[in-house]
Amino acid sequence: MAVSWARDRATLFYLGFGLVGLLVVALGFGVTYAVPMVRRSFSAPWFVHLHGASALGWVVMFIVQATLVRERRSPLHRRLGQVALPLALVIWASGIATATWAAQRDLPEQGTAATSALGGTISGLTIYVLLVVAAVAMRRKPDWHKRLVMLATIQLLWPAFFRLRHLLPAVPHPDVTFALVLAYSPIVVAALRDRTQSGGIHPVWLYVGSALIVEQSLEFAFFDQGPLRLFGQWVYAWLT
Template identity: 45%
Template sequence: MALLATLLGFGGTYLVPVSRGEFSGSWTLHVHGALAMGWVLMFALQPILVHTHRLRWHRQLGRVAVPLALAVAVTMIPAGLTQVRRDLAQGGGDSAISTLLGVFTSGALFVGLVVAGYRTRRTPEAHARWMLLATLVVIWPAWFRFRHWLPWVPRPEIWLALVLADVWILLAMMHDRVVRGAVHPVLLWGGLFVILEQTAEVLLFDSPPWRALAHIAWRVLGP
């Protein structure tokens, strides 16, 4: 699911233009994209290694999880700055700068979830669910880019970036309920926290406090 969402979400705005030699974005976008795709591929591969009893490979690959997550989060910043500059050049105004704050909140949330997953690596049920939540956070931009394929969807920041992006957490909870008889605490409390955090971002985006913090970050890191 994560891999398919990433391929579809970034297909029209990144993968296809790159394949045609028509992509003109900064090199930082390529670096961040490669790292984020590396995370998604690792997330897809790790369960396969477990189910095929290649636990040694699973553990060895898992050692790169935290460094890779940090690299993904750090490269979010120059990628976000590139996007702000592009949007400002197209007349985006203050709302373009406001997008920068979400880069920091998403990066911090992603790394925090990965660290929680790494710390619980000896508790498979908790470990797997922390990593699931981390991956759902990092692929959030892919769901939002579905707006390019579904331009008729109203309020894409609600229906695509929030509802579609987070419904997988609810489905995972339902799966837990059916299979385990109860929702795992990591999925319950961690999942609810992710949903509440992302809902707060949508509601607060471009509000005066949000805009003020985003402008501080822009003045420090911007042009």
């Protein structure tokens, strides 16, 4: 199984996932960011735009990297990969700044929900960076590396999935439907793909992916409650 897990880099699966992710970003943030910017009905500090540009850059880089692997251009793939961790850190820092600005904007109207959202964003972005660090550390093990990069990208994309609620307002419980079920369904798809093609599920999907789904489920279940509410209030007070 380890051999087949390592050899499936050249398939369309990873490239296809990247293209789907780019489409979700275009649809989700097109409604809440791109269109309002064109209409000049949205203004924000520079770091908000930096966060959007760097996150989009990550998705585009994922697509480019998957294409380079398919074309067997490994040296260029490795050189471009050196940008991954610095870019992830830019996304992390600018994302926290953006979430803090949003919390200040939404207070006091939304109350503790605004600070809880800040806490959730910080935890989500930190998990994303940790996954990128793990992917870089495992770069000599392609079966682990590519799955960890994809898992980091899944983690990064959930805000875009959540914004699909603006396009489909009739869908009930959008926080569960879009930001949990739909956003993390690629983990299940990837695990089933491994099972079908290799006869087993790779540890990244089986353990790390499962842990990520559990963590996100707990965040949604206990959003703005108990320790999560206290964490959001504490981190808001610390950052402001």
